[in-house]
Amino acid sequence: MMTNPLALDRRTRTMMVIFGCLVLFSAIFIAAWLYGEQGQVTNLALRKLPPGWNQPFGTDWLGRDMFARTIKGLRISLEIGLAAASCSAIIALLLGLAAATMGRIIDVAVTWLCDVGMATPHLVLLILISFACGGGAKGVIIAVAASHWPALTRVIRAEVMQLRTSDYIKLSSRLGKSPAWIARHHLLPHVVPQFLVGLLLLFPHAILHAAGLTFLGFGMSPHTPEIGILLAESMRYLTTGMWWLAVAPGLALILSAMTFDVLGNNVRALLDPKTLRE
């Protein structure tokens, strides 16, 4: 069998992908910071310009630079995603651990809570929670955080359950190791990777759902350059042929969500090579 001398081995390739994703995210934050207030500035002389050299994503009906607005929007999306996904993952971790270790009643309760959490379509639940919070960025974060934990809770619960019944843990506890020792030496090394990967893979969902919610008009004020809001605004100009208002921010959002997906899958392959089929 011939091997291509240029082909990198799996490990190097995965490391490079992970590194690339991290660079991309830092670039978004740095760019958003460098642009400062530029995205908000209206310049009526430069209204409705299609994409060009000076304005790669074009300008809107108030002459605001769409590239600057998109970058700002991405930063807001990433922040919301980060906050919501972290909250969700922590809830999932706590509930999952509680269900798996604190006895039958807690387990039944948590399992049922997951069922209830997944009983309503995601978006309907998001609308409901966002309504309950009275909108705003906080409402979006709470809504996304409060609706994304059930799936990861189930994963963590199953993982810990399986570990607890595994032979080596039973053996450890018969050898007189304390529960804390077992948790530190046997549970954590398995649960932490699951948790990290789960967290990373929550991001794209969180980002997309947040954008969907703001697109529908729940959440932030119309002046915030959030991707969902940008796209909702662009709806009004679709029929006038200003395609760039929708295309560029949308592509940027897809790219960020996909980057997180790629990042999550690569980290998982690194930590748990069984998921990688050759």
Next chain:
Amino acid sequence: MLDIQNLSIRFTRYTFGLKKKEVCVVRDFDLSIAPGQVMAVIGQSGAGKSLLAHALLGILPRNAKVEGRILFKGKPLTPERLSALRGREIALIPQSITALNPLLRVGVQVARAARLSGISKKDVPTTVRRAFSRYLLRKEVAHCFPFQLSGGMARRVLTATATVGMADLILADEPTSGLDPITAREALTHLRELADTGKAVLLITHDIAAALQVADMVTVFCAGTTVEVARADDFKGLDQLRHPYTRALWDALPANSFIGTMKPIERTSDAAGCPFQPCCNDQNTVCGQSTPELKDSGEGRVRCHHA
């Protein structure tokens, strides 16, 4: 019928942190079978015996690499030739009853195997019926799903599936595992009958006692390689056996003294030296320096510096 020289099977795997690791499961394996013969390959469970059968059929997973020379009916067994022969001239009796699709009726699965072995569409029903009656399976069994069969029955269905065509070489992978002694005996008898009709049967098993009941020749497989080739009759006494490992196996037979078997050390690298060197009583300096070659010895062959 079949002649294998220097067969090796390697796997590429990824471990934590995606480090690449190559594992050599089988190396320098030699084997030959003549028509009408039952050749038993004996080795410990998990020693890579099933992989041998899969390698002969070219159905190993994609991360496996096979090297060596395989001659079937005197001609090299290329991948192209193999894909034409699979199921038609070489058939497999698999190890586990999970080899039957749980969602399809048994009859449908046997009929499909018959069709693939080259039997014309209109002859399939008669052939299947004949295969069923040959292995004492009632007609109704054809309408059953695999989970409804007993272990022995499922085993007979697997044998029927493999022999429904006209294959000349039958590879039987652990045909007695999980069976009670009577059913196991019956499964082995079926293999003997197949050999008596002129087919070559490769019996892969960890159960020497069972294998000796029907085999003509025995290949002892250990540490991924051929250790000794002997006639089944050689196992009648200790002095006929050539290799210390085979003798240790013989000792462990229920009918004999039941002394524990000799365990070779695992050699994942291609380091020189006999794999049995650390635990063998007859060793000297040669054993640590070079890996012994397989050499002819009487009617068999052996891989030992001292035989």
Next chain:
Amino acid sequence: MITQFLLVKIFRLILLIAAVATLSFLLVSSSPVNPVDAYVGTAMLRISQDQREIIAKRWGLDKPPVERFGRWAGQMATGNLGVSTIFNEPVLSVIGKRFVTSFWLMALAWSLSGALGFGLGLIAGAREDTLLDRGIRLYAYTMASTPTFWVGMILLMVFSVSLGWTPVCCAWPPGLSAEQATLWQRLHHLLLPAVTLSLIGIAQITLHTREKTIEALRSDYAVFARAQGESIIGIVFVRALRNVALPAVTLQFASLGELFGGAVLAEQVFAYPGLGRTTVEAGIRGDIPLLLGIVLFSTIFVFTGNFMADLIYHLVDPRLRKTAGAIS
């Protein structure tokens, strides 16, 4: 056996609805949004305090939340979900009418994405790691990261605005009522939103089917089939089709929640007057009875999907079909 299965399911549904109803009511009553303000909207300045109190009183907002919940729950038990404040119509009839409009959209999208996704998944799995597989996977992963509404907007721009092949909005031509529109007109309006939903919906079913196909190809029975001389194509289409189709159908039924969510977004883009759009209106304009009604309805909708998935498993899988009492 089947009655026991049904009884368990019905019991679960009742328990679930009770929980969802209680939690949703808690959520909406803790909202800082004043339903009266949301209702009057821009007319806020022209309305006097007295008029506001009259509205509040008519909606029962003057009572404490516990009493309101008691009344609402009591009514709900008799099948009365109250009156929608924005449509001034019983909630059930609003939901019923809007759902029929959405139903055709969702049904079309659901069958399209199911059939296409299953096919693509089979092909990708059978041709694992070829260029074709990579292409299909790239498509599926991209769609999994793409917002439904954005796909809708792009399709709208291309096919309705630039090419003019499809209408820009609504479920039937403006000026007509639903009954006056011809079947062809309805289909014409339905097409783009349904394609939007399918394009996104394909992603999940494709990736899942691909995984299952690969898994099937590595199973013991597939290895045995290969040993019998079966080709990869033969294994996928003759041997393993059932084993792969069963989880695919199950998944498709179990993903009704995603479908509903997608419909909300797609209907918003295409101004399609279905239940999804109504959900958004109810949320934005503070129509609490309608919002709660939709939450409950969508819960039943999702539950039905999961129930169908379970049922199909029990009907198709011989291991479950023939062993009594194996029902969860």
